[in-house]
Amino acid sequence: MAAKHRKSGEEERPNKHKKNASSHRDNNTTKQAKQEEDRAPSLIVILVCALCAGVIHSVHVATMFENDRHFSHLSDLEREMAFRTEMGLYYSYYKTLVDADSFLSGLNRLMHDNLTEFPETINTLQRFNLYPEVVLGGTYRVFQAVSGWLGVETRWCWQVSRGGGMAPVVSCEGLGDPVYWYLAGVWVSAGLTAAFLFIQGALLSGDLLGGFLTTLCFFFNHGEATRVQWSPPLRESFAFPWSVALNVAVTQVVRGPRAVWTRPLALGTLTLAYLLCWQLAQFTVVAVMGAVYAMYTVGITGPLPMLLVLMGVAYGFLNTVVLQFGNALLVSSPLAGCLLGVVLLYLFMEPVIQHLPFPTNKGVQLAFLFVSCAACKLELARVFGVEDDAHIVNILKAKFTNYSDFHTLLYTCSPEFDFLPQESVYKLNETLLVPSVALVCIAVAFHILRSMKNNFIQRVEEREGNETAITPIWSGVDPGVVFNGIMLAVYGVMASLVMRLKLFLTPQLCVLASLLACRKYWKIIERREIHVAILAVLVSGMCVRGFRNISEQRAIVGEYSNPELEELIEWVRTETGEEAVFAGPMSTMANLLLSTRRPIVNHPHYEHSGLRERTKRVYSVFSRRSAEMVYETLLSMKVNYVVLEESWCVRKSRPGCGMVDLWDVEEPHNKHKPALCPRLFHRSPAPFHRVFANDVYVVLQVPSRYVEIPPPRYHSA
Numbered sequence: 001m002a003a004k005h006r007k008s009g010e011e012e013r014p015n016k017h018k019k020n021a022s023s024h025r026d027n028n029t030t031k032q033a034k035q036e037e038d039r040a041p042s043l044i045v046i047l048v049c050a051l052c053a054g055v056i057h058s059v060h061v062a063t064m065f066e067n068d069r070h071f072s073h074l075s076d077l078e079r080e081m082a083f084r085t086e087m088g089l090y091y092s093y094y095k096t097l098v099d100a101d102s103f104l105s106g107l108n109r110l111m112h113d114n115l116t117e118f119p120e121t122i123n124t125l126q127r128f129n130l131y132p133e134v135v136l137g138g139t140y141r142v143f144q145a146v147s148g149w150l151g152v153e154t155r156w157c158w159q160v161s162r163g164g165g166m167a168p169v170v171s172c173e174g175l176g177d178p179v180y181w182y183l184a185g186v187w188v189s190a191g192l193t194a195a196f197l198f199i200q201g202a203l204l205s206g207d208l209l210g211g212f213l214t215t216l217c218f219f220f221n222h223g224e225a226t227r228v229q230w231s232p233p234l235r236e237s238f239a240f241p242w243s244v245a246l247n248v249a250v251t252q253v254v255r256g257p258r259a260v261w262t263r264p265l266a267l268g269t270l271t272l273a274y275l276l277c278w279q280l281a282q283f284t285v286v287a288v289m290g291a292v293y294a295m296y297t298v299g300i301t302g303p304l305p306m307l308l309v310l311m312g313v314a315y316g317f318l319n320t321v322v323l324q325f326g327n328a329l330l331v332s333s334p335l336a337g338c339l340l341g342v343v344l345l346y347l348f349m350e351p352v353i354q355h356l357p358f359p360t361n362k363g364v365q366l367a368f369l370f371v372s373c374a375a376c377k378l379e380l381a382r383v384f385g386v387e388d389d390a391h392i393v394n395i396l397k398a399k400f401t402n403y404s405d406f407h408t409l410l411y412t413c414s415p416e417f418d419f420l421p422q423e424s425v426y427k428l429n430e431t432l433l434v435p436s437v438a439l440v441c442i443a444v445a446f447h448i449l450r451s452m453k454n455n456f457i458q459r460v461e462e463r464e465g466n467e468t469a470i471t472p473i474w475s476g477v478d479p480g481v482v483f484n485g486i487m488l489a490v491y492g493v494m495a496s497l498v499m500r501l502k503l504f505l506t507p508q509l510c511v512l513a514s515l516l517a518c519r520k521y522w523k524i525i526e527r528r529e530i531h532v533a534i535l536a537v538l539v540s541g542m543c544v545r546g547f548r549n550i551s552e553q554r555a556i557v558g559e560y561s562n563p564e565l566e567e568l569i570e571w572v573r574t575e576t577g578e579e580a581v582f583a584g585p586m587s588t589m590a591n592l593l594l595s596t597r598r599p600i601v602n603h604p605h606y607e608h609s610g611l612r613e614r615t616k617r618v619y620s621v622f623s624r625r626s627a628e629m630v631y632e633t634l635l636s637m638k639v640n641y642v643v644l645e646e647s648w649c650v651r652k653s654r655p656g657c658g659m660v661d662l663w664d665v666e667e668p669h670n671k672h673k674p675a676l677c678p679r680l681f682h683r684s685p686a687p688f689h690r691v692f693a694n695d696v697y698v699v700l701q702v703p704s705r706y707v708e709i710p711p712p713r714y715h716s717a
Helices: 002-039 043-069 076-082 085-099 103-111 131-150 178-205 208-220 235-255 262-277 281-298 303-323 334-353 360-384 390-400 406-412 422-430 433-464 479-497 499-517 528-554 563-575 586-596 609-622 627-636 646-650 659-666 676-682
Strands: 156-160 169-173 641-645 689-693 697-701
Touching: 043 178, 043 208, 043 528, 076 085, 076 169, 076 178, 076 563, 076 586, 085 103, 085 131, 085 178, 085 586, 103 131, 131 178, 131 262, 178 208, 178 235, 178 479, 178 499, 208 433, 208 499, 208 528, 235 262, 235 281, 235 303, 235 479, 235 499, 262 281, 262 303, 281 303, 281 334, 281 360, 281 479, 303 334, 334 360, 390 406, 390 609, 406 609, 406 659, 422 433, 422 499, 433 479, 433 499, 433 528, 479 499, 499 528, 563 586, 563 689, 563 697, 586 641, 609 627, 609 641, 609 659, 609 676, 627 676, 641 646, 641 676, 646 676, 676 697
Parallel strands: none
Antiparallel strands: 156 169, 641 697, 689 697
């Protein structure tokens, strides 16, 4: 009995020791957390530093844009010509609001537009993401009214001699000039991007140094992170700061959820702003929603953060649908399918799946997440009869198979939609950004594995001690860091498939680099002074290539000039009636709409299935069809003039990417025939009439079969 009693006592003593050890660990953890909290910078300091970063970035990009175009010394027409492709299309709607008799009449013209896709009348607020232009147009009118009432001069003009036999022009500067007000809005958005990146870096790392690291990396890799300085009116220029802000908000929600109405409202407002600015925003919001639900599934975060994010994203999505008048692309989008799939899974399938044994239930739940979202998206597209995003699937199919068609090749032949080039990765390595983030990923992974190991041991001890509270396996793991790591992986895949999307990858790399300043992941460095010294050495290494990158970008000096396009636009203004309908290359059509207000039948916004087919019909002029067939096609579209651009007739960015090559894929039976465009450009085959020509552009009249239209005065450079 004595031996048995001693054995029982020996068992009790270790349990008591384990409990004390566990309590000691908890005390140390609490003490360490309190020390880290004391070291965390105040929100006011973070906001002040973020404001400084934003102002610096705003001035930086504005200076580079001025250096590249010499924009301050261009005429109004030259400034409009500088906005090519989609930029000119979007700016034309801002110009409509500014030039209208009143803001409401301008808004009515946008909602009943019969110039963009003649002869159809479309609601441009429904079709395009024009709310940045609506806001800027409205605020410009208010600014003009207030400055006029106060008698403040807001615009300064002078005459600029252009030389080269070109007539002098009047150039104006100041916020009172419509284009400068528009650009000011772009530069403010660029400043917000830098400010939100600083906030994200500081909050994620819990250290002000993290914000500075993120900002420095962003500036050092600026050419790989944004193109706002070269093409301001693009949708990404207005949308990207809200993408970063949404990630900041989600990071804070998954870290410290609170059941207050302000959380989903803030998330919803940021989602709304993001979705209204860019038609492609839905895809990254899907990634946000999927990442949070996946973290909830495996237990990294609880049900409350998931519900808050779901409510916020749903709120923003529904309001966007309303403000865009039921935009078809949005209603049947992957985001709509994701939201519907998550709701159905959470309400109906999850209680059933939880009866399965662990970890099978988690795997099944994640599989159902993907399947339900995809099924809901496909069903929504079928119900609403929408095929606007079918080209995205075809682009992905073309990247991994031999599939190709006209529309897919038109995308994939553009460098922006090619795979991420090795040069970009090399540049990110030169600034030590990729090696730094790789080191961070290793440190975070090691910390997570160590936390899981300690938690597992503690769970075993707690079970042996028959304790009621069981330590979660993910205890000590930062959900905010995991979320940003998942988003980095998603952005990496997106950028590797479509080079244009590196604007998501590079800033997210900069955000993760902030964790170099997070003491939690570098406990091997005992003293903070040594840690800061190591960071200083690392930043010095980044500066070697980083400062060179900044200098190279700021050294780009040019002056915009395009006399051939200016000549074309002046001819259209003076020699054609306001009702004359034009067709041609998408980029040129955007400039004609902007500067001449003539109706066009095709434009650069290629995300609409009907517009894609319309553009394909216009582009038959670049095929091997007969002139009579192309004439009949254009006549059926009520086109009066077709514009040809010399480079479009002969250009070939790479083998198989000439316009005639695209048609050879579409119509292989015509390969033996000669290309039509060179003949149209250099001669005037019937039934077309050649009415304008210079070294770059040719305009052919498409005469009616029934009414004899006297051709305008022929002009040749």
